[in-house]
Amino acid sequence: MANNVQRVELRSDWQFKQVRQGNWLPAIVPGTVHTDLMANGIIPDPFIGLNERGVQWIDKEDWIYRTAFGVDESIFSKHNVWIEFDGLDTYADVYLNDSLIIKADNMFRRWKADIRQLLKRSDNELKVYFHSPVKVDVPKWDALPYHYEAANDQSENGGLFDKKISIFARKAGYHYGWDWGPRLVTSGIWRKVSLVAWNDVRITDVYTEQPLVSKAKAKIRQTIEIFADADGMAMVQTTDHAGNNYADKKVKLEKGVNTVTLEFCINKPKLWWCNGLGKPNLYTFNVKVQKDDSSDTYTQRTGIRFIKLLTQKDEWGQEFCFELNGVRVFMKGADYIPCDNFLPRVTKSVYEKTIQDAVDVNMNMLRVWGGGIYEDDYFYELCDEKGILIWQDFMFACSLYPASGALLENIRQEAIDNVRRLRNHPCIALWCGNNECQDGWYNWGWKKRLEDQKPEYAEKVWKEYEDLFYHLLPEVVGKYHSAIAYWPSSPFGGYGHGSIETSGDYHYWAVWHAKKPISEYNNTRFRFCSEYGMQSFPEFESVKQFAPQPNDWDIYSDVMMSHQRGGMHANQLIESYLLSEYKRPKDFESLLYVGQLMQGDAMKTAIESHRREKGYCWGTLLWQINDCWPVASWATRDYYGRWKAAHYLMRNSYRDxxxxxxxxxxxxxxxxxxxxxxxxxxxxxxxxxxxxxxxxxxxxxxxxxxxxxxxxxxxxxxxxxxxxxxxxxxxxxxxxxxxxxxxxxxxxxxxxxVKFKKSAVVYQMIKVVDGYRLVISADKVARGVFLSLDGTDNFFSDNYFDLIPGAKKQVYVKTDLNEDDFRKQLKITILNNI
CATH class of the missing domain: 2.60.40.10 (Immunoglobulins)
Structure with a gap:
């Protein structure tokens, strides 16, 4: 019997316009206002030069999107037709044939409406009206006698003076700016929109729990949510990819939402392991409901594994250790931010490269940071396939939030929606309430600033904090994903105080922010270090992509400063570290190179320090693996996906x-x-x-x-x-x-x-299918051998390595250059000679 549920994505014939203007322009959905304005030649690319400054008007305007569509008989004849938006950014009114069907106010939620009675066979007009997030939220800021902390909200760059309004919107915090990102406050239909039509029955959710997992046996319990048009008997069945039966049950469905439970065992299961410990084995479960002549099938891939967080008190404080399938695992990884400010531009290939780049340097965990988004399904599917565990923050970071009333209930639905969406992924290892909000309260002066205004302001704000992070979020996780631990904040070392090095997880920034020398990493001990880092600029070939003019090739030029969101302070820190740890580089290009080497050395030092403490320390996640635009930052890969020195050096530091x-x-x-x-x-x-x-x-x-x-x-x-x-x-x-x-x-x-000697680095070149294999050697100890070609569409299998005389190093270079051009372009830089 064919599946009776039909899905049609509405991607075609979209138009958009500024509400105050009359001209409709073609639009891409999924997309954003900014990318559509770029595609129509209205604005330049905000990532290039100083262009970001000239597009700050966009978030202060209302925008409207529209499309017209018809449906064929197979859709129109169905008893149920819903429209489902996977993402609306953010304050959006949705109209179908002039009837208001959705009023959205949360970027992180999915929105749907029953449209059967409004639907026509042809000429259906769908409109989405996006209210300016600035116009919606500035009055909320103006109405308060006190203000919520939002340290990274770049309100001044948006022409809002000190009105840090990001905390009012359930929207990606980094859109309002961060100390590594631009202020580009987007609006748009940022995830797909679909029509879903069916008769009689539809499976709306399957939760696959694993109450018992061992090498000998796995007990599986599936909770299946079925929507039925009418009362009646149905058969519910789970099979594998080959059609073999796991379980089946004849059930009586009642009109509306039904919950059916199937239980079965898998003997000698192939367990899911993280990268480095074994294969990330996955099972495919096909869940089917059959009622009379109607059916629906829900296909799910998941892994069988048991993971828990160990947080026992001990003689030093409180441990923080992940246990997978009964084995304590040292976590080796990084913190992850969204790959672009314009999220629909993050294609499957971008996700694939990002996750593969983590695998290729022996990572086993990424922390999805709380100032971004709950990532796309494909991101988690890749992590499932590659064995990358995910520490998942809820979307709160470096701020305080007015979490009461309607907003608190909105957050509850957001949490339920995303926990339910992600809970079947074996990669999910932890749900964490927020990033650095508790440390901000206790350690950064937030509490005192509010108390100095009025003690009752502090009491109110802290109650909102507790209601959200100590009650609502753990309750949602406990109800919908109880197999996974909840952690209130990162870092967190207990209630009633800020983080401490001897308990829980810790963010260490004395190297960098407090100007401690890189060697200080060797004098620290943590139970789990979930943030630390050292800034660097992208390499010169990447800089030329966003700063193409030679007169901008100075770290204090207007363009370079615009792409340094840590400001003058951060550039001065980089220079200070370069002078104290290295020597003054001779020019701009050399400064970029030495800065990368410095970041690589710093991360190598930190990682090795944490790993030597294994048994006391159980994890190291550096800040950060990626960028959302081209910028000087703590990322180990730049916006264009090029590996910095730190990413190359990390591969050896993270080996088994x-x-x-x-x-x-x-x-x-x-x-x-x-x-x-x-x-x-x-x-x-x-x-x-x-x-x-x-x-x-x-x-x-x-x-x-x-x-x-x-x-x-x-x-x-x-x-x-x-x-x-x-x-x-x-x-x-x-x-x-x-x-x-x-x-x-x-x-x-x-x-x-170190008294390095001038060195000659030479190479032999062998042509291979997609580039060249180089055999490299040096006559003296060569420090930080860096190979480069023009442009960013090439890749070196290794770089920024040291060479010992007598040793030969093989490096594969992916490029489409011919041999003559390759020889002309190949540049070899070493620290000895600059």
Missing amino acids: ILVSPIEKDGNLQVYIVNDRLTSTSGQLSIKVLDMDGAVRNQHTKQVRVPANVSKNVFSVPVKQLLNHEQTDQVVILAEFTDREHYGNIYYLKPPKD
Whole structure:
């Protein structure tokens, strides 16, 4: 029996206009006002040069979208026809044939309406009226005797002076600006809009719970939500992709929404594992309801796994550790923001590259940050397939919110909607209330500022905080996704105070914001470090995309400052770190290069520090993996998807075996961190090399490292190890070989104090299918070998690496350049020579 439910996406023949103007222009749906204005040549690309400044008028206007459509008989004859909007941004009135059918006020919710009685066979007119979020929310700000904190709302860039109105709208916070993003407050039909038509029965939701999971057996309980037109008997069945029956039940449906439960067992299930620990096995469940001559099928892919958050009190404070299928897992990953300010531009290929880039540097977790969006279904499907666990923030960040009355109920529906949408994804590991809001209250002065105005203001605002993050959100998670833990805030170390290093998760910003040296990472200990970072600019080829004029090639030019949302302070911090850790770069291009190397060194140092503490610390998520526009930021990949030095260096730092040398108290110690679930044995080699590559001292030993631990396997006084060599004239090469080879290069001095020699880096070139294979070598220790070509449509398999004389490095370069052009364009930069 064919499925009787039909879906038709309304993508064609859309037009839009500014309400105050008379001209209708073609529009793309899904889309935004900004992208439609760009496509029609009304505004320039806001990401280029200073163009962002000239488009701030857009969010102060009302906009209207319209389309006309007809339906064929197969739709028109159905008893039920609904229109469903997956995303409306944000204050939107929807009319069909001049009847108001939806009044939307939340970007994060899905909206639907029964349109059967309004529908015509042809010439249906659908209109969506978008109210200016500025005009809707400024009066709310004006009406209050006090104001809610919204630290990153760039109201002044939008011509609103100090009116930080982002907290009133259930809309992506980063649209109002952030310290890495522009202020581009969008409106539009940002996710698809569809007609859904059916007779008799429709499956509206399936929740697949896993109350018991072991290697021997998995118990599965499916809660199936079925909409029925009338009372009657039906058959509900779950099968696999090959049609084999898992469970079936004959049930009596009543008119309206019905809930049916099916339970079954899977013996010796193929468990879902995160990247690095095993295969992310997925099962396909086909759930079918058959009632008389009507049926509907709901297909779901999910993984069988058991994950919990361990937060026991211990002698140090409170641990914070994820356990997957009974195994404690050290989380290696990054924080994730939306990939674009104009969300419909984030294509499947962008998602695929972003997630694959995480997999390719051995990540196993991303934190979906609370100032963006609950991501597209495809994002989570990719994480399911690739074994990337997701720490999912609710959409609240770095602000306080008027969470009472209608807004609180709006948030409740938002939370229910998204928890229900995402709960079947095996990648979901945690629901977190917000990003940094609790630390803002206790540690950033928010509480005191309100108390200084009137104590009752502080009491009211804090009650709203508690109602939202201590009551409403955990209640929603407990009711709709109880198998996954809820965490009130990130960072969070307990109630009644700000975060602390010995309990829960922690955001560490003393390196960067507090100007501590990069080496300070080695003096810190956390239970789980969920944010830390170091800024860098994009590389020169990326900068030329948004700042094409040579007179803009200065980090203090108007264009570069516009693409540095940390302002003068951030640029000065970068310069300060460069001078204290490196040497002054000779020109703009060199500054970009050294800045990237600095960020890479910083992230390498931090990651290794956290991983050496494995057993006390159980996770490291750096800020951040991506950008939403071309900008100087903490991202390890720039807006164009190009890997920065930090992303390349992270690959080795996140491998399943880490060899990590560190000088402590006059001794060189070497740790081996083993993330495998089995022990390993092999040979450890420690070599002291001079800058010509000559071995000045060497130690080898056989070592055994148990499963899933960090172990100090070697320690010797530095003076003894160096054997009269100077600390600024040597490099230490630490290598471990079991079934694979693992290595790490360590310097005893910061780069500015190491006496590198001028070096010649040479290469052999071999043509391969989609580019070239280079075999690279150097006559001296070469620091930070950086390969580049013109443009951003190429990729290097490795970059910003160090070369030891005598060693040969193979790098694959993806490019369509011919051999002559490739040789002319290839540029090799090393720290030694600049």
